[in-house]
Amino acid sequence: MTEPARRTPGRPRDVDTHEAVLEATRAILLEQGYHRLTFGAVADAAGTTRSTLYRWWPTLGALVLEAAADNIDIGEVPDSGDSRTDVECAVRQLIRTFSDPLAKIVIMAAIANLDGDMDMATRFREEAVYPWRSTAAAAIERARDRGDLSPGSDPTFLLNVIVGTVFQCTVVPAKPMLDGLEGGLLDLILPPAR
Amino acid sequence: MTEPARRTPGRPRDVDTHEAVLEATRAILLEQGYHRLTFGAVADAAGTTRSTLYRWWPTLGALVLEAAADNIDIGEVPDSGDSRTDVECAVRQLIRTFSDPLAKIVIMAAIANLDGDMDMATRFREEAVYPWRSTAAAAIERARDRGDLSPGSDPTFLLNVIVGTVFQCTVVPAKPMLDGLEGGLLDLILPPAR
Amino acid sequence: MTEPARRTPGRPRDVDTHEAVLEATRAILLEQGYHRLTFGAVADAAGTTRSTLYRWWPTLGALVLEAAADNIDIGEVPDSGDSRTDVECAVRQLIRTFSDPLAKIVIMAAIANLDGDMDMATRFREEAVYPWRSTAAAAIERARDRGDLSPGSDPTFLLNVIVGTVFQCTVVPAKPMLDGLEGGLLDLILPPAR
Amino acid sequence: MTEPARRTPGRPRDVDTHEAVLEATRAILLEQGYHRLTFGAVADAAGTTRSTLYRWWPTLGALVLEAAADNIDIGEVPDSGDSRTDVECAVRQLIRTFSDPLAKIVIMAAIANLDGDMDMATRFREEAVYPWRSTAAAAIERARDRGDLSPGSDPTFLLNVIVGTVFQCTVVPAKPMLDGLEGGLLDLILPPAR
DNA sequence: ACTTAAGCGAGACGGTACGTCTCGTCTTAAC
């Protein structure tokens, strides 16, 4: 009832190989970094050949984004009815994601390719950045509508504060600086009752 | 008293070539991006050869950092006696620097090379990041000592807020989002008198 | 009486496709040469797929030989009773065949594959070379038995003279050199009465 | 006094590598045939890399022609004053060359590339075929002028008889057929005194 | 004026990765 079970002709894609490639990609990214990620290296590690990789992933960026899809996905921010709870949820999810080693590597690679492989940068934005931004923006707007923000605060600007600060505290430094990050951000954005 | 004017024997370095290389580097970075910056391309554009480049710059990163030194340097934050004036000065300088097209490219390249060409990342941090951070940190600490910050604020954290937010508003988006950036940051860090 | 019309089970071979493949092979050979003849190209031109080609022709050589069978076949040399008439017939048939554009291409491909695709070279010899050689050899031997050859001439050697000379005058040069070829050869082999 | 000893700037070509490449080419041709001759295989066998090969030889054909230059060169036919001696010399040199295993392989490769890599075919003609043809043609014309040929014989045609027959007796068959080849050809072209 | 030492252009070298192409084999669904 879910699937009409309609199959296309031709030999079906080899799912084992597919998964082995993604796994090899993750391994190389974590162990050697993006600058060592090579079609040849991935093919060798996955026990397949470059031809097969090129068939499915036109560029390294596409491969990376698919391999790290789970690590990059940020998820939902439910409407709890309480402003602080909502924003806290959004911030926490962001911190968790940016603290993931694989996600860090992918984020830096995406930034590195802001020029050059536009494909990767664009898809990264569309698949990872925008969804979270719109979700978090909704939470912040709800808070504003309840009057919990500093008067005159622009939700988009606050979003940039959150993302930028988390980025600066987690991705940029060699050792993440997580102490007081979550609380500090919340206090900035939702000034505690005076 | 400054220099005994003691010269080494042999032909002195060709300053015209030196400057032409830096200029060619800047031109390629601005016109084609970092991923197109190649020793060969620079040599051709500067009318010299790769051998000469390799003699003076061991890596592309070193070349970029020297070529963009002026664009990356952020400068001093004098002690004006007024907290808001000091922090405003620091923020404004950061925004100005991060808005420079060449600086943007170099910053992204440095982040991209956080793995890989450690040399560039390290030198970027030492030459561009730390000086500004320590200067700005001093300004913030002065503000804290005067009691102008929200109580309990950590100067290091506030620095990350500033850098991260400015980065997020200027470098990351295709079009910089400068509206309200300076004022918004100051209001966050130095809560206006109520 | 000719065939019990005994059919094998399953779908019969698609004769239209079969003929389309041979026609496509001839077209590509004539228009683009042997080095452009590719299973993929033939399949595309014939409106079928590579798998089908591989089922019926194990190698390009087999495909070529079947496609050019008519162009390569040289035919009979009847015993006319007159030595010169017999040898003239054999030489003329050889010249006609070696002048055929498709045959030229196939002959060169066969020689090219004297190493490598032994299959093609061998089958070419067996299907095209030997039949003509034995027929022509018989004609020459009849001439020798009638005393019409130069005394001491070896029929096999004369065969090589004929084949080699025709090859050299038709296949090798960009423009065939047919003037006086037939007559010249006959005069060499059957010295005119003095 | 012979050479101004004027050297070009830049690192001089590595003659050891150069010779190793040619030697490796010869070895592969003899042991595995032209269809196994690959830039990669040559590079490996010569202990160098494909890049270096591509620097000097744009195509496999160019490499083959240089590697086999000595084997292909046919040499002079001096004017001895005697027709039979001259033609005998030309024929003997041709037989010797066509009997050389490496030359056989190269000749077949050149024929195979009569379409396709025109470069090789053309250069083969110009470097190997034409020189011998013009030398041998001169010898035959001297013989004609002395009245030693059959009356009415065309020197160009006789050249084709010689080349074609030798080709047919040496290159085409798996085992060369040299018995009586030289004498047979001479008797055909210069009819013995009657 | 002559020596000396470094700078510079030219360009070859061994590597490595790229992205494309064809090969021959294979696995499915439809006919």
Add this chain to the structure above:
DNA sequence: GTTAAGACGAGACGTACCGTCTCGCTTAAGT
């Protein structure tokens, strides 16, 4: 059982940079 469709491992192709090297010529400073 044949066909179309198409994925798969294999491996050669020609190009582009890399970082290193070996040259011959040039340019001053020091003798």
